[in-house]
Each structure stands twice: as structure tokens, then as C-alpha cells.
Amino acid sequence: xxxxxxxxxxxxxxxxxxxYWIWARQNLLSTWSNVLLTLVSLGIIATTxxxxxxxxxxxxxxEVVTVNLRLIFVGRYPVEQIWRLWLVLMLLVTVPxxxxxxxxxxxxxxxxxxIGGGAxxxxxxxxxxxxxxxxxxxxxxxxxxxGSGYLGAWSQQQPWGKPLKTWLPLLWFLTFFVMLWLISxxxxxxxxxxxxxxxxxxxxxxxxxxxxxxxxxxxxLALGRQSQLPVIRVVSTGYIELIRGLPLIGILFMAQVMxxxxxxxxxxxxxxxxxxxxxxxxxxxxxxxxxRGGLQSIPNGQWEASRALGLSTPLTLSLIVLPQALxxxxxxxxxxxxxxxxDTALLSIVGLVELTGIARSIxxxxxxxxxxxxxxxxxxxxxxxxxxxxxxxxxxxxLPSGS
Amino acid sequence: MTxxxxxxxxxxxxPIISAQGIEKWxxxxxxxxxxxxxxYPQEVVVLxxxxxxxxxxxxxxxxxxxxxxxxxxxxxxxxxxxxxxxxEAIRREVGMVFxxxxxxxxxxxxxxxxxxxxxxxxxxxxxAEEIAMQLLERVGILEQAHKYPGQLSGGQQQRVAIxxxxxxxxxxxxxxxxxSALDPEMVREVLDVxxxxxxxxxxxxxxxxxxxxxxxxxxxxxxMDQGQVVERATxxxxxxxxxxxxxxxxxxxxxx
Ligand SMILES: Nc1ncnc2c1ncn2[C@@H]1O[C@H](COP(=O)(O)OP(=O)(O)OP(=O)(O)O)[C@@H](O)[C@H]1O
Ligand SMILES: [Mg+2]
Numbered sequence: 001x002x003x004x005x006x007x008x009x010x011x012x013x014x015x016x017x018x019x020y021w022i023w024a025r026q027n028l029l030s031t032w033s034n035v036l037l038t039l040v041s042l043g044i045i046a047t048t049x050x051x052x053x054x055x056x057x058x059x060x061x062x063e064v065v066t067v068n069l070r071l072i073f074v075g076r077y078p079v080e081q082i083w084r085l086w087l088v089l090m091l092l093v094t095v096p097x098x099x100x101x102x103x104x105x106x107x108x109x110x111x112x113x114x115i116g117g118g119a120x121x122x123x124x125x126x127x128x129x130x131x132x133x134x135x136x137x138x139x140x141x142x143x144x145x146x147g148s149g150y151l152g153a154w155s156q157q158q159p160w161g162k163p164l165k166t167w168l169p170l171l172w173f174l175t176f177f178v179m180l181w182l183i184s185x186x187x188x189x190x191x192x193x194x195x196x197x198x199x200x201x202x203x204x205x206x207x208x209x210x211x212x213x214x215x216x217x218x219x220x221l222a223l224g225r226q227s228q229l230p231v232i233r234v235v236s237t238g239y240i241e242l243i244r245g246l247p248l249i250g251i252l253f254m255a256q257v258m259x260x261x262x263x264x265x266x267x268x269x270x271x272x273x274x275x276x277x278x279x280x281x282x283x284x285x286x287x288x289x290x291x292r293g294g295l296q297s298i299p300n301g302q303w304e305a306s307r308a309l310g311l312s313t314p315l316t317l318s319l320i321v322l323p324q325a326l327x328x329x330x331x332x333x334x335x336x337x338x339x340x341x342x343d344t345a346l347l348s349i350v351g352l353v354e355l356t357g358i359a360r361s362i363x364x365x366x367x368x369x370x371x372x373x374x375x376x377x378x379x380x381x382x383x384x385x386x387x388x389x390x391x392x393x394x395x396x397x398x399l400p401s402g403s
Numbered sequence: 404m405t406x407x408x409x410x411x412x413x414x415x416x417x418p419i420i421s422a423q424g425i426e427k428w429x430x431x432x433x434x435x436x437x438x439x440x441x442x443y444p445q446e447v448v449v450l451x452x453x454x455x456x457x458x459x460x461x462x463x464x465x466x467x468x469x470x471x472x473x474x475x476x477x478x479x480x481x482x483x484x485x486x487x488x489x490x491e492a493i494r495r496e497v498g499m500v501f502x503x504x505x506x507x508x509x510x511x512x513x514x515x516x517x518x519x520x521x522x523x524x525x526x527x528x529x530x531a532e533e534i535a536m537q538l539l540e541r542v543g544i545l546e547q548a549h550k551y552p553g554q555l556s557g558g559q560q561q562r563v564a565i566x567x568x569x570x571x572x573x574x575x576x577x578x579x580x581x582x583s584a585l586d587p588e589m590v591r592e593v594l595d596v597x598x599x600x601x602x603x604x605x606x607x608x609x610x611x612x613x614x615x616x617x618x619x620x621x622x623x624x625x626x627m628d629q630g631q632v633v634e635r636a637t638x639x640x641x642x643x644x645x646x647x648x649x650x651x652x653x654x655x656x657x658x659x
Binding site: 301302305306307308310311315319323327 | 506
């Protein structure tokens, strides 16, 4: 791969400037009507950007965001316990960096992304006057993440490092529970009730847990739909078709309002748990259909070869069929996870104060009444950053490929 | 070479495959109409017959990939039923090689071969890999162990498939047209491997149209037509002096 310096030089050398000109002539200015179209488009883009830029830099009052930044990120989580969330963030960055180092290596590109991301956040935090503490935490976290990326890559050069790959899923599994413990408390930490988990914290938590739960559920439903046993097949198909015919908001309302009516009064289910259940159950039905597509793309010969080798049906599924089926549908699955992430916004309607919910409460603060645009622009930016991140990561992630 | 390759088959021993009166339907269409088949240890049986005569169906019932409606199949003393326990026991004894190789594309050659020794016979990985490497050497592609199937030629893939089946150390090997999907120049390398297997005393049932190979390696040739075995004879008799009119027609067609 060429380094960015050479890329930079070639991009701006005279010969390539000529190339750009030729490209523009061929694609943007080939005919008169094309020239006109190009000019009109440029005009529209320019006016929009100037209007937006002017608004951002001269008219918008960002105080509503900077003052409420903590609210946006962690809501009403007790201030004296926030160090626990910083630790969560540290795990949230370190473990993926370590895994990436182990699986894909850690080069200049990774470091550049890491330093760039870290610097961006530090810059944003500093600009918004949050004091020294967040800056210190962010610098620290960036450093540790970069270090663990290098560590992961370095471990693969060592004779003892190879088996590390197989332990990564366990590490993620454990990390998940450590994070839950840090957030909720207990076992020596002060307990923080779920009603105080708001903002981005809640959005991420709900999204991650729903994704993690809906994936196996979706796979089981997909397998159930293909099952030889009529009962399992009918139940799976019925479930999938039922859920796919209902709007998500309806399912969320049902989970929040109807479930308590159906359950005996002494059993109370946390609002958060109900929300996660609704989202996972919804998402699983769609995942099942995606996974089914993947299953159907596996030729019958694979089943036959596996059975002829004496492998039982569960082994055939888990070693032969699912690995191939899932690999073919990874992009579609990531797409579904992205929409699940965005769908968490609907939880604000059923009374959870996640990112969108907190935005609603901020815009109703007396001193910032009517400052919708600033708040929702930042909100959009946050959603977009995470969704785009997922999409980029899934494209970059080169699965160990066969054939 | 002449029939010298052929192993002496011990007829006094009991047959390792014994199929009696097998009948099978696909809906209302009867594919197998009462087939009897006996194969003795170390015997090589070649199945021939026109397309659609039921050769694949027959060979696939022998390891339970297809169920049969009537008749009995006994493999090495175990009755073949659709009971998963019995099936898995039988499949440990019976290796199968397919026309389309059916290798697992997401696994390396080595992983393809060690998969079932590790998961079904519960060998430890190093032991399974040692066996796999020996097999790869035997089929002449030791240097390809860490490649993926998609990176190999058809002939190499089929040799991997043979090694994969052998890794279970089966007593019987079934081949369903193992060379039909190969370019002509690769047919030989696969037939050579099969020939050396026969020389080593493996019991084999082979569906093939390779007359030269059948003449040289088979102990018996069976001609199937419309779901029935029409003739069973030694290769010498079958190719030079077939008894049945149907066999003569078939030979005239494929030797033309
Ligand atoms: N799954 C199936 N459903 C319905 N009919 C089938 C099925 N599989 C095979 N048949 C039919 O059964 C008959 C025998 O098929 P089989 O594959 O055993 O023939 P074959 O002798 O192996 O032929 P070929 O030389 O073309 O491979 C054919 O008429 C075929 O159309
Ligand atoms: Mg066939």
C-alpha cells in the first residue's frame, strides 16, 4: 500500500491535476446540457452550504448544547459516579482496538484513525468548556486504546500469541458483563437505578443488548423456519410473519403498556428490560429472513458431504452451513443493526429518556425554549457518527475468506 | 496391465455390504425396483448404466443419504435404518466421494480433512493433522494443505475430497462419478489415486463411465437399467462377452 505522503504528492502533482481536469471534462462537462446540470447542482450545493455555515457560525447559539453536554451523553447519571462510565468508555474502545490489532494488525492507518478520533473528541470537548476532567479522561483513553491496538498486533508476532484469537469472543463476553456491572453497580459499587441511565448511554446500551440478543434469536428463527418438524416450522413462520406485519412503535407500546396488564401484579419488569425485549423481538424477525436467505444460498452438496462424513445435524449447521450462510449476509445484517440503532429513537415515545428523549427534554428547558435546531443537529450528528462507523467497520472487516 | 491388480476376494467371508430387494420411489416414480447387491471385503464393484437408471440413487442409499422404502441394507453387520444413531455409525464406516467434490469452501484443505476426525471420531487436533498430512502425501498434494479449495484445480480438489473421506478410516468407499466433472487431463490423477486405493485392499463401489479403469480395477461390473440390475459379471466377461442384450446395447453406445 502506498503511504499517504506519496498519495498526497500524486494527487496534487501537475500530471494528476491534468487528470482531474480530463475527468471533469468527460463526466461533468461533456455536453451543453451536462454543463448546465453541473452548474445548477454546484449552485444548489453552494447556497445550501453557505446558508448552513452562516447559521452554524453566526446565528446558532451553541450554549444549549455545551451546557447540556453531560445530559446528552449520560443523562441524570449521578455526577460522583461518572468515573465508572469513563471506565466503560475505556473498555468500549480498548477491547475493539485490541481485537482489531489481533485480527487485522495495527498499522499507520489504524493509528491515524485513533489519533484523529481522539483529537477530534478532545477538541470538541475543550471547545465546549467542560473543564479539564473530560479532556484528561479522553487523552488517557485514546492512549490506552492505541497501546492495546499495538499490543494486539504485537502479540501475533509472538509464539504464544496465536491462540489469543480464539479467546477474543470470551473477552468480549466478559467485557460486556463488566460494563453492565460498572453501569448498574452492586458488588461493592453504589447501585444506580435504570431510571438514571439516559442519553447516549441508554441509546448505546439498548442498541448493543438488543443487537446481541436478536442475533441468536434471528438465527434460531431462520433455522426453525427451515425445520423438518412441522410444529417448529409453523411457530417460527407465524412469529416472523406476525412481527413483520406490525409497526415497531406498536410492539414497543405493547411491551410497555400491555405486558404489565398481562403479567400478575407482583411481577414487575423493568421498563428498560421491556424496551430491550420489544426491540430484540422485532429485530429478530427481520434478521431471521436475512439469515434464511443466506441458508438457502448454501448448496445441498454441502449438507450431503457433511452428513456423509458422519457429522450430526447440529454439527453440520454450526461448522459448515451457518459459517458460510452468515458470511454471505454480513452486509445485510450490519444494515439491520444500523436500523435497529436508529429505531431506539422510538423509545422516547414510550417514555425512555434515551438520546432523542433527552433532546426533547432539553428543548423544553425554560432558558433554551425553541432552540430545536442546535440540539437536533447535534443529535443527528451523533446518530450519524455511530451508524457510519458501523458501516465503515463492516466494510473494512475482512473476514477470513474461503474460495 | 491386466486383471493382476485385482485383489483376491475372499468369497467365503460374509459380504460387507448386503442389500436385498431395495425399492425406492420419488413420489409415484419408482427409481429402484428391487435391487440386490452384495459386496465382499476388498472387492471393487463398478456400477454402469444409462443416465437416469438409478446408479446415484442406489449408491446414496448405501450410506443413508437417500432413504429406501422396501428391502434391507446391512453394512458391516449394522442394519441401515433412518435412526440417526445407526446412520452415524454407518457413515463412520463408509466414505463417499461426489461428482462435484463438495469440499467446504470456507475451510482450508487441512481443515476439510481433519473436521470429521476431530468432531466425530474425537481425535485431538495434532493427531488428526498428522493423519491428514499422511493422506495428503498419499494423494500427492501435500504442499496444498493450507490453501482453500477454491485455489485448487478440479483434480486436486477431488483428491482432497478422497483424502477427506479416507480420514475417517472407512472400511468402504463409495464414488459417484468422481471424474465426470473434471477436465480430461485431470481424470488420470484421480483414477491413479483410486487405483492405488484398490491395490491397498479398500472395498469400493464406484459409479463411473471410465471403461479402461473399470476393466483394470473392478472385480465385478454391474449394469443398471431402469432401476434394476441387469447384469453382474467380471469385467472380462462384461466387456468382451456380455450375456444380456441390454448390456450389449449399452456397451455399443459408450464404446462407439
Ligand atoms: N430428488 C429427486 N426427485 C425426483 N426424482 C429424482 C430425484 N433424484 C433423482 N430422480 C430421478 O430418479 C432417476 C434416477 O436418478 P439417478 O440420479 O439415480 O440416475 P443416475 O443413474 O445416477 O443418472 P446419471 O448417470 O445421469 O447420474 C432419474 O430419472 C431422476 O430423474
Ligand atoms: Mg448420477
